[in-house]
Amino acid sequence: MTDVKLAIVYYSATGTVRTMAERLAATAEQAGAEVRLRQVQRQPTGGEKAATDEQAAEAEAAKGAPGATADDVVWADAVLFGSPTRYGNIAGQLKTFIDSLGAQWAQGLLADKVYAGFTASQTAHGGQETTLIALYNTIYHFGGIIVPPGYTDGSKFVDGNPYGVSHVTGGGNDIPVGDVTNTALDHLVQRVIGITRKLKG
Numbered sequence: 228m229t230d231v232k233l234a235i236v237y238y239s240a241t242g243t244v245r246t247m248a249e250r251l252a253a254t255a256e257q258a259g260a261e262v263r264l265r266q267v268q269r270q271p272t273g274g275e276k277a278a279t280d281e282q283a284a285e286a287e288a289a290k291g292a293p294g295a296t297a298d299d300v301v302w303a304d305a306v307l308f309g310s311p312t313r314y315g316n317i318a319g320q321l322k323t324f325i326d327s328l329g330a331q332w333a334q335g336l337l338a339d340k341v342y343a344g345f346t347a348s349q350t351a352h353g354g355q356e357t358t359l360i361a362l363y364n365t366i367y368h369f370g371g372i373i374v375p376p377g378y379t380d381g382s383k384f385v386d387g388n389p390y391g392v393s394h395v396t397g398g399g400n401d402i403p404v405g406d407v408t409n410t411a412l413d414h415l416v417q418r419v420i421g422i423t424r425k426l427k428g
């Protein structure tokens with residue numbers, strides 16, 4: 228059953244958000260959704276200009292990943308946007324992609340879809356919630372339907388983020404995505420697919 232079309236659109240400088248996006252895609256496919264996993268254009272900005280070895284390695288690893296287009300968002304019934312935290316906000320690279328959707332927004336082609344977000348930051352109180360809320364400001368303007376995880380499952384009391392899914396990478400930016408984050412990602416994408424199915428009738 229491929230009744231739900233899901234676009235996962237993300238930016239990742241050092242691979243954490245990409246790992247999260249890949250988990251979402253795998254779980255969504257198991258749940259029967261048709262998935263487009265797409266990265267937005269990788270262009271270093273600001274603090275990323277002096278690229279670290281980590282960022283260079285991720286740029287190499289992500290070379291083959293398909294790029295996001297406006298059609299991927301228009302095509303989808305549900306969209307999951309992912310971005311690392313940047314000063315408590317989404318990354319400029321994802322914002323640039325979102326800003327490129329003006330023509331589709333003007334035609335109402337971004338409305339009436341389900342949306343949710345996921346993020347990663349180095350520190351636990353470094354702006355994960357504000358990043359997701361900043362992302363959701365845009366969704367109101369789309370006329371989208373935000374489907375947050377809330378505390379709709381016991382596991383949400385473990386990862387503790389009702390706004391979306393977030394992972395803390397630590398001071399060395401090297402704590403891998405593990406069971407707690409993966410459980411939260413699985414819950415989010417299953418919930419998004421389930422609610423999209425209900426909306427589609």
Ligand SMILES: Cc1cc2nc3c(=O)[nH]c(=O)nc-3n(C[C@H](O)[C@H](O)[C@H](O)COP(=O)(O)O)c2cc1C
Nearest residue numbers: 239240241242243244311314315347348349350353
């Ligand atoms: C310019 C810049 C700003 C950042 N701002 C924050 C921040 O406000 N809070 C935080 O905890 N981490 C911050 N970080 C760290 C990243 O959010 C973190 O390393 C994230 O896990 C990277 O995800 P990625 O591996 O998908 O690129 C920042 C990193 C950069 C390069």
